[in-house]
Amino acid sequence: MSTSRDELQAKVAMIAGRYLDRVAREIVQLKALVDSAASGDLAVVREIEAMTHRMHGSGAMLHFEEISSPAGELERMSGDFVSSGQVDHPRMVQVLQRLQAAIDQACANRTSPSARP
Amino acid sequence: MNRDGLREVLYVDDEPDIREIVQMALGLVDTLAVRTADSGIHALESMRERKPDLVLLDVMMPNMDGPTTLQQMRATPELQSIPVIFMTAKAMPQEVARFRSLGAAAVIAKPFDPMLLAEHVFSVWEQL
Numbered sequence: 261m262s263t264s265r266d267e268l269q270a271k272v273a274m275i276a277g278r279y280l281d282r283v284a285r286e287i288v289q290l291k292a293l294v295d296s297a298a299s300g301d302l303a304v305v306r307e308i309e310a311m312t313h314r315m316h317g318s319g320a321m322l323h324f325e326e327i328s329s330p331a332g333e334l335e336r337m338s339g340d341f342v343s344s345g346q347v348d349h350p351r352m353v354q355v356l357q358r359l360q361a362a363i364d365q366a367c368a369n370r371t372s373p374s375a376r377p
Numbered sequence: 378m379n380r381d382g383l384r385e386v387l388y389v390d391d392e393p394d395i396r397e398i399v400q401m402a403l404g405l406v407d408t409l410a411v412r413t414a415d416s417g418i419h420a421l422e423s424m425r426e427r428k429p430d431l432v433l434l435d436v437m438m439p440n441m442d443g444p445t446t447l448q449q450m451r452a453t454p455e456l457q458s459i460p461v462i463f464m465t466a467k468a469m470p471q472e473v474a475r476f477r478s479l480g481a482a483a484v485i486a487k488p489f490d491p492m493l494l495a496e497h498v499f500s501v502w503e504q505l
Contacts, residue, residue, distance in 0.1 A: 265492060268401050272491060275394050310439055317437075317466065318394040320488040332466075 276322040280366055283315055283327060287363050294356050298349045302342055308352075309338035315359075327366060330359040383430050383502045385410045389420040389446065390435040390464070395487075399433065402491035403498065417441030421449055424456050431502060433485070436465035436476070444479050451480055460505055462498065464489070 312335040319328030396413045403411045414420035436443040450456040460482040468486035483501040
């Protein structure tokens with residue numbers, strides 16, 4: 261075996277930590293994109309779809325369902341807006357706020373002493 | 378086909394975290410070499426350079442998605458016989474049926490258990 265099961269588990273945990281760091285940075289960028297999407301610019305909405313697609317997929321793999329779920333919702337919503345050509349900005353903001361709260365909570369849990377093994 | 382015939386897998390996904398997990402998960406099998414590509418376009422280039430035994434293909438990717446990549450493979454004589462397994466969060470029965478109708482050998486649902494991925498892949502391989 262070139263990778264042991266223990267090594268794999270340790271590496272998945274390491275990737276999970278890296279994921280949280282990344283989404284904590286990306287949510288700032290995502291907020292700026294959602295602000296820009298108020299203009300109805302579909303190119304911006306496509307960027308939101310791509311970014312939330314990654315958050316959604318990796319989040320599910322790494323057991324961050326609380327992040328993956330609103331990210332997936334924003335991804336699907338963005339796809340629908342691109343298809344219809346109509347952007348419902350208030351709905352996007354609502355989901356973004358839930359996503360932000362989920363990321364903040366996950367980061368707080370990671371740094372909280374009670375969350376450590 | 379049997380398990381011994383599977384030597385090299387190409388995993389295609391635009392998400393770097395998942396590429397890394399799959400590479401490590403399949404690395405549990407020391408006889409298996411795993412290459413990765415971050416897009417359908419790069420996957421086709423990689424396959425033309427060296428033909429893998431099996432391709433694991435994400436469905437939703439920017440620029441060229443999984444089904445389009447498979448379509449391109451099937452239209453390319455030297456790549457058309459390579460078996461493809463789709464890996465996707467869209468694994469409802471009607472979606473699985475659609476992927477199978479496109480020529481996928483199987484569909485593995487995301488999220489998957491990294492500890493079980495290699496066994497899952499081999500079980501599909503053995504049925505080809």
